Amino acid sequence: DPPLDEPGLVEMLKFSAQNLNQAHVYPVGALTVGLKGAQLTEMAELRDAGCVAFSQAEAPLTDNQVLRQALDYAATFGFAVWLRAQDPALSCHGVAHEGEVATRLGLPGIPVAAETVALSTILIIARATGARIHIARLSSAEGVAMVREAKAQGLAITCDIGIHHAHLSEMDIGYFDPNCHLSPPLRSQRDRDALRAGLADGTIDALCSDHTPVDEDVKQLPFAESEAGATGVELLLPLTLKWAAESGIALGAALERITARPAALLGIDAGHLTPGAAADICIFDPACDWRIESAALKSQGKNTPFSGFELRGRVTHTLVAGAVVYEKK
Secondary structure (H helix, E strand, O other): OOOOOOHHHHHHHHHHHHHHOOOOOOOEEEOEHHHOOOOEOOHHHHHHHOOOEEEOOOOOOOOHHHHHHHHHHHHHHOOEEEEEOOOHHHHOOOOEEOOHHHHHHOOOEEOOHHHHHHHHHHHHHHHHHOOEEEEEOOOOHHHHHHHHHHHHOOOOEEEEEEHHHHOOOHHHHOOOOHHHOOOOOOOOHHHHHHHHHHHHHOOOOEEEOOOOOOOHHHHOOOHHHOOOOOOOHHHHHHHHHHHHHHHOOOHHHHHHOOOHHHHHHHOOOOOOOOOOOOOOEEEEEEEEEEEOOHHHOOOOOOOOOOOOOEEEEEEEEEEEOOEEEEEOO
């Protein structure tokens, strides 16, 4: 807020990030003006200002003609377009996965079809335009299968999942725990297992923190009234290590999902340790066990489904361009 739909906004964001010098920031520009889904932004100008891809973020794009025009434009210039596969009509007013748990708790559900219908539309238009597509935060077994098939057919498509969805399912909602109110919703255990398998076999290209901090006042409302989201960036490393240990994935291969592969998706030279490369480095203790205490998290949003969990692996130092910008006290 505001959406990055003008070059000046992108330049201002990059300037602020450079002054803070705490991390590199790679902006994703708005696909449509104001994210309203009606008029395309000047993507070429936004790219020149520093945007690495274009997206509607959480805002729905219901006009398929606009989507077709956007993907045509992006394909012409080789831009990547990031899209959420969630049909707004099918997911409208839903707060949890449509299944036994939502029925038992009396919560309005979001069916898997909300993802697969939207994903099908995206794939059809992407195939017609030749655009490079990234699907952000898949959540279902059916969605993973569709992406796997599209890749096998040679479609230029990549995808990621949020780290919460690699570990949790609808069962973790328990008795209306609002910390488990996420978007997309936590789905069935079958879906979670399919996401983990897709990560292991490379169908899913990257893990993201899905860092969506929410103010405490709107999070601690009744589940259906609370705002979706959870803090995630501080837990990305230990939760990735936890997935790797449980799945029998080697350390290097697991870290690749949160370093080299995301960098490749962004088209940037980063995420690797080689002579002459920028010293953007995270140093961590893989044997450090620590208890997740919400109040101790540095994010302004303290809510997480993993509060009280014991996790292994903790960051000790962060270097940006060779300078230490964080050191665990």
